[in-house]
Amino acid sequence: MPREVTAFSNATVKRLRSLRDKKARKEEGLFLAEGLRIIAEARDSGRLPEIIMFSAEGARHPLASEIIGATEAAGGDAIETTPDILSKTSGKDNPQMILGAYGQPETILSAIDRSSAPLWFVAQALRDPGNIGTILRTGDAVGAGGLILIDDSADPYSVEAVRASMGAIFTQKVAKAPWSEFVTWLRGGSGQLVGTSLKATNDYLEVEYTRPCFLLIGNEQQGLPAAYEEECDTLVKIPMAGRADSLNAAIAAAVMAFQVRASWRDQ
Amino acid sequence: MPREVTAFSNATVKRLRSLRDKKARKEEGLFLAEGLRIIAEARDSGRLPEIIMFSAEGARHPLASEIIGATEAAGGDAIETTPDILSKTSGKDNPQMILGAYGQPETILSAIDRSSAPLWFVAQALRDPGNIGTILRTGDAVGAGGLILIDDSADPYSVEAVRASMGAIFTQKVAKAPWSEFVTWLRGGSGQLVGTSLKATNDYLEVEYTRPCFLLIGNEQQGLPAAYEEECDTLVKIPMAGRADSLNAAIAAAVMAFQVRASWRDQ
Numbered sequence: 001m002p003r004e005v006t007a008f009s010n011a012t013v014k015r016l017r018s019l020r021d022k023k024a025r026k027e028e029g030l031f032l033a034e035g036l037r038i039i040a041e042a043r044d045s046g047r048l049p050e051i052i053m054f055s056a057e058g059a060r061h062p063l064a065s066e067i068i069g070a071t072e073a074a075g076g077d078a079i080e081t082t083p084d085i086l087s088k089t090s091g092k093d094n095p096q097m098i099l100g101a102y103g104q105p106e107t108i109l110s111a112i113d114r115s116s117a118p119l120w121f122v123a124q125a126l127r128d129p130g131n132i133g134t135i136l137r138t139g140d141a142v143g144a145g146g147l148i149l150i151d152d153s154a155d156p157y158s159v160e161a162v163r164a165s166m167g168a169i170f171t172q173k174v175a176k177a178p179w180s181e182f183v184t185w186l187r188g189g190s191g192q193l194v195g196t197s198l199k200a201t202n203d204y205l206e207v208e209y210t211r212p213c214f215l216l217i218g219n220e221q222q223g224l225p226a227a228y229e230e231e232c233d234t235l236v237k238i239p240m241a242g243r244a245d246s247l248n249a250a251i252a253a254a255v256m257a258f259q260v261r262a263s264w265r266d267q
Numbered sequence: 268m269p270r271e272v273t274a275f276s277n278a279t280v281k282r283l284r285s286l287r288d289k290k291a292r293k294e295e296g297l298f299l300a301e302g303l304r305i306i307a308e309a310r311d312s313g314r315l316p317e318i319i320m321f322s323a324e325g326a327r328h329p330l331a332s333e334i335i336g337a338t339e340a341a342g343g344d345a346i347e348t349t350p351d352i353l354s355k356t357s358g359k360d361n362p363q364m365i366l367g368a369y370g371q372p373e374t375i376l377s378a379i380d381r382s383s384a385p386l387w388f389v390a391q392a393l394r395d396p397g398n399i400g401t402i403l404r405t406g407d408a409v410g411a412g413g414l415i416l417i418d419d420s421a422d423p424y425s426v427e428a429v430r431a432s433m434g435a436i437f438t439q440k441v442a443k444a445p446w447s448e449f450v451t452w453l454r455g456g457s458g459q460l461v462g463t464s465l466k467a468t469n470d471y472l473e474v475e476y477t478r479p480c481f482l483l484i485g486n487e488q489q490g491l492p493a494a495y496e497e498e499c500d501t502l503v504k505i506p507m508a509g510r511a512d513s514l515n516a517a518i519a520a521a522v523m524a525f526q527v528r529a530s531w532r533d534q
Contacts, residue, residue, distance in 0.1 A: 041510065130397065134515050143508030164515070171510050205529055241410030241528075243308065243438050247521070248401050248431070254518045255525045261508075262472055262526075 002059070002068060002078035008088070012079060016053060016101055017089050022155050029104050031157035032089070033169070035096040036064050041167030042102065043067050049100025053079040055086055058097025071100075091159060104157055107176045109148065109185045117145025118211040119260060121253055122182065122193075124150040124228060125219040132156050133164025134250035135217070136172045142257045145212075146173030150182055183231055186214065193232045194260075195224055196252055198245060200235035207236050209260045217253045269326070269335060269345035275355070279346060283320060283368055284356050289422050296371050298424035299356070300436070302363040303331050308434030309369065310334050316367025320346045322353055325364025338367075358426060371424055374443045376415065376452045384412025385478040386527060388520055389449065389460075391495060392486040396421040400431025401517040402484070403439045409524045412479075413440030417449055450498055453481065460499045461527075462491055463519055465512060467502035474503050476527045484520045 005013060018024035019032045030050060033039060039049070040063055052071045058064055059080060072078045083097070090099060105111075114120065121135050121144060132154055135147055149156065156162075156174050165172075177185070186193060192209065195216040216232060218224035223246070229235055238247065238255055247255065272280055285291035286299045297317060300306060306316070307330055319338045325331055326347060339345045350364070357366060372378075381387065388402050388411060399421055402414055416423065423429075423441050432439075444452070453460060459476065462483040483499060485491035490513070496502055505514065505522060514522065 044510070134518060137511060137515055138518055140509035140511045141505075141507045141514055166511060166513075166515075168509070168511060205532070238408075238525075240408045242407035242435070243311070244404060244407045244433060244435060246433075247408055248404055248433075248517070250515070251401060251405055251518065251521045254514070254522055258505075258522045258526075259529075265472070 002072070002080045004080045006082055006085070008085060012051060012077065013081070013085055013089070016051065019101060020091055020159055022158065025104070025155065025157055030101045031104055031162060032099055032101055032159055033162050034090050034099040036061060036098050038162070038167045039067055039098060039100050042100070042170040043070065045170040047102060047170050048074050049076055049102050051077045051079065051101040052098070053081055053086065053089065054098040055083050056080060064098050105174070107174050109175045109177045109181065112146065112148070112173055112175050114145070114189055114191060114212045117143065118213065118264070119144040119257060120212060120214045121147045121217065121257070122150060122214050123147060123153065123217040123249070123253070124179070124224060126153050126249060127220050129154040129156070129158040129161035130164045131220065131248070131250040133161040133169070135253050136165040136168040138250065138254045138257060139172045140168040142261050144172065144257065146175065148182060149174070149176045150179050179228065192234065194234050194236060194256070195229050195232035196238060196256060197224060197229050197235045198237060199229070200237040202234060202236045204236040204238050204256060204259055207234055209263055213260055215253060215256050215260070217249050220249050269339070269347045271347045273349055273352070275352060279318060279344065280348070280352055280356070283318060286368060287358055287426055289425065292371070292422065292424055297368045298371055298429060299366055299368055299426055300429050301357050301366040303328060303365050305429070305434040306334055306365060306367050309367070309437040310337065312437040314369060314437050315341050316343055316369050318344045318346065318368040319365070320348055320353065320356065321365040322350050323347060331365050372441070374441050376442045376444045376448065379413065379415070379440055379442050381412070381456055381458060381479045384410065385480065385531070386411040386524060387479060387481045388414045388484065388524070389417060389481050390414060390420065390484040390516070390520070391417040391446070391491060393420050393516060394487050396423070396425040396428035397431045398487065398515070398517040399423050400428040400436070402520050403432040403435040405517065405521045405524060406439045407435035409528050411439065411524065413442065415449060416441070416443045417446050446495065459501065461501050461503060461523070462496050462499035463505060463523060464491060464496050464502045465504060466496070467504040469501060469503045471503040471505050471523060471526055474501055476530055480527055482520060482523050482527070484516050487516050
């Protein structure tokens, strides 16, 4: 049976609230996911939370009730609490009625099986956790395998990234690596590394993409460093019609991924 | 000459700070844009701020100095202030060194000349100002004319939307209208209304798009209402490969817009 907690001073409530902080997430090895839709997505992907917290109203939904039961059966902690504590834990005025704390999977490159998907995202030093989550969500939609985060990146397990991923944090693989380690890993197997660059002469609509294709996305402000562009097997440009010279990083990732997928359709 | 203001109690500082609030933006008819890059973009599009505020360091950049001079010459108010006041005005810990308050253009449909661009975005009840700004930025990149906001939408002149637009708020037209008014306006001229729907049978890669093309994007949670889908000349689907059944609204808008543009290339 779930236990009832109504005090902010409760140790588990404090622990859950601490997970909005990157350092605490790292120490605990946990991250927060909010809302029945994402928690159900996690369960469908074989993942149950270590701690599940919900309001009385949240527990009334049959699917919520089922996942709460499954979490307890698997030895997890189930806590019924107040909307106020849920709101303060998620940092939203309009809180979800259920949230879970999940173990962070390993994020080492050697855990990635490149042959498991035709397409992978590789992103360099992304600053915006919303972009990371959105790229994961797009990855799920295009059948990508996951996202490899290069160099110093925002945390894919932050509340903002998990929220923007709409559950894809549970279906896409995530790895982190410095550039040199990534290049060594990449060149230890097959794979086409494709970067987008304003300096490129190849139009993104006219390039032949091969599987597995690794789409390299640059940092929001600076784009890709020159040395990273040089490592690419193909540099492509997305022609711009307007005054601006760049796209949002998650938009560029999606435009490239959908084009790669479209180019494979006729094969 | 710019005047120097160092007090939070100064009336203009208070007025600028109030522009983070939607009601104040509406009353004042002004909105905030931050950072030299966006302010220079505005100037290149023929727009100068009514009030420009900057730090001593911010004013040292030749381009900043030029725009400050032009603003004053046009009768605008130029204020040198402290980094602390700039930070509190923009709501960012790491503030820009210059910001401007600009007059909000009219957002009536009759101000839109549909023949001025081959492509327009139409978005229904978007909730996330970041999505609005990102769609404007994408619109600039694909040579769209602008964005028509249907029904009750987040404010395109919010700080978050302006920031995400990366200056496109000054180059793209923005209009707001209830659905019925939009349909009357649309059908009073030429134009193909294209919606994306999970129920559609037409693949987005196989449809013929005609100019001017109006891409209709649904609300982040609910997607398009059935009656809105029925009004579309063409409903298309973007096939999904993964578990998820939807894309982020700004991503869907971009994938559609780049495909429409690609389909026109060979004509």
